[in-house]
C-alpha cells in the first residue's frame with residue numbers, strides 16, 4: 001500500500017485479508033468511538049467469521065453495536081461489563097474473557113478506553129487521576145491479565161497483537177520524581193504522561209514477549225462522542241472542528257484495523273500515525289524505563 005493510502009485502498013486491503021481460523025479480538029473501550037469502529041471494521045473484514053468481545057460499562061450500547069455487525073453461524077459477539085478504573089474489576093473481567101475464549105487464544109487486544117481530557121479531576125487508583133488510569137494503568141493491566149491468551153495465539157503461529165490508541169508523538173519526558181502525577185489536574189499534562197509511560201511499555205514489552213506485536217497508534221482527530229463531555233462553551237468550537245478537521249470514526253476504525261493486520265508489524269514495538277506509518281519518538285534511558293515499569297507494577301497490584 002502507498003504511505004498515505006486512501007480510505008478505499010485501506011478498506012480493500014482489509015477486506016482482502018484471510019484467516020486460516022476464526023480470529024478472536026477483545027476491544028476494551030469498544031462500546032463507542034474508535035474502539036467500536038475498529039471492532040466493526042474487523043467484523044466486516046472477516047464477514048462475521050470472528051469472535052469479538054467488547055468491554056465497557058454500557059451493555060445497551062454493546063447490544064446495539066452487535067445488532068449492526070455481520071452475522072454467520074460462526075460469529076460470536078459478547079459484552080463484558082467493567083468499570084476499568086478499578087484494577088480488581090479488570091482481574092475479574094479478564095477471568096470472564098478467559099471463560100468466553102473457548103479455544104484459549106486471543107489474536108487482537110485493542111485498548112481505547114478513555115474520557116475527555118478536560119473533565120473534573122478524580123482520584124481513583126492510589127491517588128492517580130481517572131484520566132491517566134483510563135489511558136495507561138487500566139490498559140496495561142488488561143495486557144498483563146490477558147497475556148497468556150495472546151502468548152498462546154503466538155505459540156500456535158497465529159496473529160498476536162496488542163494496540164493502545166493514544167498519540168505516540170505527544171509524549172512529555174518522564175518525570176521520575178513524580179510518577180503517577182498524583183497532584184496534577186491538567187488534562188494535557190496527564191495525556192502527555194500517559195503517552196510517555198505507554199511509549200516506555202511499547203519499548204519494554206516486546207523484550208518480555210518477543211513473539212508479539214505492541215503498538216501505540218494515533219487514530220487521527222476523530223469525531224466521536226468523547227468530546228461531548230466538554231464544557232458548554234466549548235461545544236460550538238467542537239461542532240465547527242467536527243465539520244472542518246475531524247474524520248469520521250468509520251475511517252479511523254478502518255485505518256486502525258489496517259495497522260492491526262499489517263504483515264510488517266507482526267512482532268516488536270511500533271509507534272504509528274493515523275495512516276499506520278511509523279513515527280520516531282524520543283526514547284527514555286534504561287533507568288527511567290525501569291522506574292516506569294516498577295511504578296506501574298506497584299500501582300496496579302491487587
Ligand SMILES: NC(=O)c1ccc[n+]([C@@H]2O[C@H](COP(=O)([O-])OP(=O)(O)OC[C@H]3O[C@@H](n4cnc5c(N)ncnc54)[C@H](OP(=O)(O)O)[C@@H]3O)[C@@H](O)[C@H]2O)c1
Nearest residue numbers: 029031032033034056057058083084113114221222224226
Ligand atoms: N477521538 C480522538 O480524536 C482521539 C485522538 C487521539 C487519541 N484518542 C484516544 O482514544 C481514546 C478513545 O477515544 P474515543 O474518541 O473513541 O472516545 P469515546 O467514543 O468516548 O469512547 C471511550 C470508550 O471508553 C470507555 N470508557 C470510558 N470510561 C470508562 C470506564 N470508567 N470504564 C470502562 N470503560 C470506560 C467507554 O465505554 P462505556 O461508556 O461503555 O464505559 C467507551 O467505549 C481517548 O481516550 C484517547 O485516549 C482519541
